[in-house]
Structure formats: C-alpha cells, structure tokens
Amino acid sequence: xxxxxxxxxxxxxxxxxxxxxxxxxxxxxxxxxxxxxxxxxxxxxxxxxxxxxxxxxxxxxxxxxxxxxxxxxxxxxxxxxxxxxxxxxxxxxxxxxxxxxxxxxxxxxxxxxxxxxxxxxxxxxxxxxxxxxxxxxxxxxxxxxxxxxxxxxxxxxxxxxxxxxxxxxxxxxxxxxxxxxxxxxxxxxxxxxxxxxxxxxxxxxxxxxxxxxxxxxxxxxxxxxxxxxx
Amino acid sequence: xxxxxxxxxxxxxxxxxxxxxxxxxxxxxxxxxxxxxxxxxxxxxxxxxxxxxxxxxxxxxxxxxxxxxxxxxxxxxxxxxxxxxxxxxxxxxxxxxxxxxxxxxxxxxxxxxxxxxxxxxxxxxxxxxxxxxxxxxxxxxxxxxxxxxxxxxxxxxxxxxxxxxxxxxxxxxxxxxxxxxxxxxxxxxxxxxxxxxxxxxxxxxxxxxxxxxxxxxxxxxxxxxxxxxx
Numbered sequence: 001x002x003x004x005x006x007x008x009x010x011x012x013x014x015x016x017x018x019x020x021x022x023x024x025x026x027x028x029x030x031x032x033x034x035x036x037x038x039x040x041x042x043x044x045x046x047x048x049x050x051x052x053x054x055x056x057x058x059x060x061x062x063x064x065x066x067x068x069x070x071x072x073x074x075x076x077x078x079x080x081x082x083x084x085x086x087x088x089x090x091x092x093x094x095x096x097x098x099x100x101x102x103x104x105x106x107x108x109x110x111x112x113x114x115x116x117x118x119x120x121x122x123x124x125x126x127x128x129x130x131x132x133x134x135x136x137x138x139x140x141x142x143x144x145x146x147x148x149x150x151x152x153x154x155x156x157x158x159x160x161x162x163x164x165x166x167x168x169x170x171x172x173x174x175x176x177x178x179x180x181x182x183x184x185x186x187x188x189x190x191x192x193x194x195x196x197x198x199x200x201x202x203x204x205x206x207x208x209x210x211x212x213x214x215x216x217x218x219x220x221x222x223x224x225x226x227x228x229x230x
Numbered sequence: 231x232x233x234x235x236x237x238x239x240x241x242x243x244x245x246x247x248x249x250x251x252x253x254x255x256x257x258x259x260x261x262x263x264x265x266x267x268x269x270x271x272x273x274x275x276x277x278x279x280x281x282x283x284x285x286x287x288x289x290x291x292x293x294x295x296x297x298x299x300x301x302x303x304x305x306x307x308x309x310x311x312x313x314x315x316x317x318x319x320x321x322x323x324x325x326x327x328x329x330x331x332x333x334x335x336x337x338x339x340x341x342x343x344x345x346x347x348x349x350x351x352x353x354x355x356x357x358x359x360x361x362x363x364x365x366x367x368x369x370x371x372x373x374x375x376x377x378x379x380x381x382x383x384x385x386x387x388x389x390x391x392x393x394x395x396x397x398x399x400x401x402x403x404x405x406x407x408x409x410x411x412x413x414x415x416x417x418x419x420x421x422x423x424x425x426x427x428x429x430x431x432x433x434x435x436x437x438x439x440x441x442x443x444x445x446x447x448x449x450x451x452x453x454x455x456x457x458x459x460x
Contacts, residue, residue, distance in 0.1 A: 116424050160452055163435065191438030194346050198431035205393065205429060206451075208421030215453040221436075222390055223445040 012177045018042040018073025020066050020088060021080030023054045026104060029150025030077055030142060033158065035060035037181040044069025044076075070095035075178070077102045077142070078129065082118070085125055089132040097135035100171045102178075104142035106203040114208055117201030124197035126165065139166035139175045140196045141187065143203050146216035157184030160218030164189055165196045186228050188221050242407045248272040248303025250296050250318060251310030253284045256334060259380025260307055260372060263388065265290035267411040274299025274306075300325035305408070307332045307372070308359065312348070315355055319362040327365035330401045332408075334372035336433040344438055347431030354427035356395065369396035369405045370426045371417065373433050376446035387414030390448030394419055395426045416458050418451050 017034050019027045022043035035041045036059050043058070044066040045051035051063030070076055070092035078101060080088050085105050089096075105125040107118040122128040126140040141164045149155050162179045164187045166172040176187030190199060209217040220227070247264050249257045252273035265271045266289050273288070274296040275281035281293030300306055300322035308331060310318050315335050319326075335355040337348040352358040356370040371394045379385050392409045394417045396402040406417030420429060439447040450457065 113422065113424075116422075117428055165435070188439060189442045190435040192343065194343075195431070195434045195438065198347055198428035199435060201425070201428035202432055204425045205395070205420040208425065209418060209451060209454065212419045213454045217454060218452040220450040220452055221439060222448040222450055224439065224443045224447060225445075 012174060012181065013038065015074040015174075015178070016040045016042060016072060017178075018044055018069040018076040020044045020069060020076050020078050020092065021084065022061075022063075022069070022077075023050055024079055024081065025147035025151065026142070026145075027077065027079030028054060028058065029145075029147045030079065030104070031055075031061050032058050033150055033182045034178075037183075039178075039181065042069045042073050067092050067095065073099070075100040075102065075174075077104060079104055081105075082107045082125065086128060086132060089129055093133040093136070096133050098137075100137045100139055100174060101129055101133060102139050102141050102175055103129045104140070104145075106143055106200045108201075108204055114211060115204040117204050120197070123194070124200055126193050126196035126200070130193060137166070137168045137171040138193065139164060139168070139171050140193070140199055141165070141175050141179065143200050144206055144219055145185075146210075146218060149216050149218075158182055158218075159184040159220075161186045161188050161221050161224075163199050163219070163221075165191050165193060165199055167193050180228065184228060186226065188224060242404060242411065243268070245304040245404075245408070246270045246272060246302060247408075248274055248299040248306040250274045250299055250306050250308050250322065251314065252291075252293075252299070252307075253280050254309055254311065255377035255381065256372070256375075257307065257309030258284060258288065259375075259377045260309065260334070261285075261291050262288050263380055263412045264408075267413075269408075269411065272299045272303050297322050297325060303329070305330040305332065305404070307334060309334055311335075312337045312355065316358060316362060319359055323363040323366070326363050328367070330367045330369055330404060331359055331363060332369050332371050332405055333359045334370070334375075336373055336430045338431075338434055344441060345434040347434050350427070353424070354430050356423050356426035356430070360397075360423060367396070367398045367401040368423065369394060369398070369401050370423070370429055371395070371405050371409065373430050374436055374449055375415075376448060379446050379448075388412055388448075389414040389450075391416045391418050391451050393429050393449070393451075395421050395423060395429055397423050410458065414458060416456065418454060
C-alpha cells in the first residue's frame with residue numbers, strides 16, 4: 001500500500017475535496033452536500049467554464065478543469081461516467097500520487113429491461129483506478145447514494161449508509177469520517193478492493209428497486225450500532 | 231420464461247417448502263424459521279438419516295434425502311455449499327420442473343484476508359441453476375440473512391430485508407410473500423437474474439462488516455415503505 005507523510009495526520013475538516021466530473025448529477029450532489037457540511041469543495045470538469053457555471057449554483061464550491069482540481073484537492077471524488085473513467089484517471093493521475101481517490105463510478109449499461117452491471121477487465125472500477133494510479137490510495141464509496149436526494153433542497157438529511165471499500169486502513173477510516181459529516185449518512189467499512197465489484201454492481205439492483213417501488217432506495221446495514229442522529 | 235398451471239394460484243400458506251442441503255447452518259436456520267411461521271418444511275440431505283436427525287431438533291420439519299425432498303416439495307430452497315451446487319441441481323433437477331427454486335447459495339472463497347466472491351462461468355449461482363434447470367422458476371433470495379440469527383432462539387424477529395431477484399414475476403412475488411411470513415423479514419424485488427451475481431457476492435462484504443464491527447449484519451432498503459411490525 002502506498003504510504004504518505006499525510007497518512008497519520010489527516011484532518012477531515014481541513015481537507016480540500018475535489019470532485020472530478022463534478023458537473024454530473026452524482027458529482028454535483030456530493031459537492032453540494034460536502035459544501036453544506038463545511039468542506040472546501042472544488043468542482044472539476046473537462047470544461048473549466050462549465051465547472052465554474054455549475055459551482056456558482058452550489059454552496060461553497062469553486063469550478064476549474066479536472067487537472068487543476070486534481071492538483072489542488074487533498075482528496076478527490078471520481079464521479080465521471082464509466083466510459084470516461086480510465087481516460088480521466090490516466091490524464092490527471094500524476095496529480096494524485098499519495099492522495100485518496102474516492103471512486104463512486106459504476107460500470108453499468110442500460111437497455112429496455114433496465115440497468116445491468118458491466119464486466120470490467122481489471123475486476124471493477126475501483127481496481128481499474130488502483131491499477132492506473134498505483135501511488136494513490138483508492139477507496140470505493142457513494143455508489144448507492146441517490147443523486148436525486150443529494151440534490152433535493154427539501155431533503156435535509158440523507159438517511160443512508162455508505163459502503164466504504166479499500167485496502168488502506170487510514171484511507172478508509174478517513175473516508176468513513178468524511179461520509180459522517182453529511183447529516184444522516186454513515187460510512188461502513190465493507191471490505192477490500194477485491195470485493196469492490198459487487199458493491200459497484202449492486203447499484204443496478206437499487207435502480208431495479210427504484211423502478212419497481214417508485215422510490216429513491218438506499219441501504220442501511222443492520223446490527224452495526226450508531227445510526228447518526230445529528 | 232417457463233409457465234406452469236400453478237403460476238396463477240400459488241397459495242403461500244399451503245406450499246410445502248423443501249430445503250435442499252437443509253442440514254447446513256443456513257438451510258437449518260431457514261427451515262426453523264419457516265416451520266415456526268407455519269409452513270410445512272421438508273429437510274433434504276445427501277443422507278436421509280442425517281436429515282431426519284436434524285429435523286427432529288427443528289419445529290415442524292421432516293427429514294429425507296434430497297431427491298425425495300425435491301419430489302415432495304412445492305418450492306425448494308437450495309442451501310448447499312457452492313461446491314455441491316451444480317451436482318445437486320443436476321441430480322434432483324428432474325423433480326423440479328415447473329417449481330420455484332429459491333437459490334441462496336453464494337460462490338465464495340475464504341483465505342487469511344477473509345471472504346471473497348468467486349467467478350462463475352454461468353455468471354452466478356442463480357444463473358447456473360436456471361441453466362441446469364431450464365423448466366424451473368429460479369429466484370435468488372436469503373443470501374444476506376445471518377444463519378446465526380436464524381438459529382438463535384433468543385431472536386424472535388429477524389429484522390432484515392431480503393433482496394429477491396428473478397425473471398418470473400409470479401415466482402418473485404410468491405417468494406416475497408413467503409419471506410414476509412417470517413417475523414421482521416421483508417422481501418424486496420431487486421432485479422432480474424442477470425443482476426443476481428452482485429447480490430450473491432455482496433455476502434462477502436457483509437462478512438467483512440461482521441468481522442470489523444463484530445456484528446451479524448443485514449440490510450434494510452431505505453425509502454421503500456412497509457417495514458413489517460408483526
């Protein structure tokens with residue numbers, strides 16, 4: 001596992017959070033919630049103009065291109081569409097050595113029968129990220145969080161658990177703490193990167209649940225104490 | 231999809247539930263809960279003697295060999311270890327034409343770093359079952375339910391949702407209803423068989439959660455109304 005001088009002294013409140021692909025619904029929603037929770041948030045996009053335009057409508061966020069976002073952030077959330085995942089990480093990976101990459105990308109296709117998980121040669125989006133960025137600390141999280149709820153100003157608390165997967169204990173601990181800054185959300189350690197594929201792919205099942213029950217489904221893990229009251 | 235005359239008239243209360251591989255923890259636990267809930271339960275095992283011995287310790291269950299269990303049951307739960315899955319279904323599949331097969335088998339390996347999902351040539355255990363038994367109605371369910379909780383007499387309610395996957399609407403509806411006969415449990419339709427792999431594999435993540443937090447984790451799906459109070 002890569003180790004950096006920052007590893008022992010991660011202070012979540014002071015982390016600058018960059019959202020790569022921050023102009024899509026999931027990225028925008030997470031940027032919004034982290035801004036509201038008090039983090040400094042940078043929105044990255046292929047187009048700096050588009051990023052700046054999106055950032056203007058969000059609390060406490062600044063827009064820029066993905067490379068500048070990667071360079072300036074302490075931790076990045078990767079929220080691009082799956083078909084841009086490898087290209088984005090190859091492009092900005094040089095800026096991410098030693099940093100935590102929070103990958104929330106889901107390799108998924110859609111047809112008339114709904115969503116379905118796609119096979120990934122590296123095993124999963126997270127494993128692909130770790131292969132492209134071997135000096136970064138890859139953590140999977142936020143796959144199951146509804147963008148609609150993240151973006152809905154009438155939803156003060158996002159009542160859901162977030163499965164956090166990764167091989168670097170300090171990095172997963174930091175992401176669990178970061179998740180917990182959003183009211184209602186709780187981060188749960190859910191295994192190593194070799195078990196990331198099914199966490200990503202389960203998003204297709206949540207989409208099936210949403211279609212059947214006309215809801216914005218999320219998950220709570222039972223028996224783990226400490227569902228947040230704040 | 232296979233269709234049978236029984237499709238329109240499944241009466242859950244009258245179904246005879248067979249548990250193939252019913253002497254393992256998961257099978258025994260499900261047999262126990264369905265017996266307590268009022269179903270007639272048949273326990274199947276390679277050894278009829280062993281099945282009878284296990285059944286004696288359970289409420290309302292009868293033991294027999296797997297083939298007789300498959301022949302006499304209206305619906306079977308497959309709860310054998312993964313390495314017996316294909317062989318069992320090939321052996322007893324002839325008795326299962328037109329019947330619902332509820333598959334709760336998880337293709338999973340263990341090493342010193344814990345549990346990990348295994349690749350399956352057919353895509354998943356459920357898809358393998360449907361390939362071996364094309365005239366049966368395969369439904370995936372109960373993967374995430376803790377055998378320890380199912381078997382614990384001090385646990386009156388098993389507070390968890392059960393993700394139910396399958397391509398046959400009447401069959402998934404019947405299994406959802408059957409799940410709901412166990413106090414605390416709720417069945418949730420969670421997609422088609424092509425999305426069964428990640429539901430099975432997520433069991434490895436729940437085992438990681440159990441190890442980290444020293445719990446018997448289960449899942450609740452948020453936003454879907456109707457968590458059972460009975």
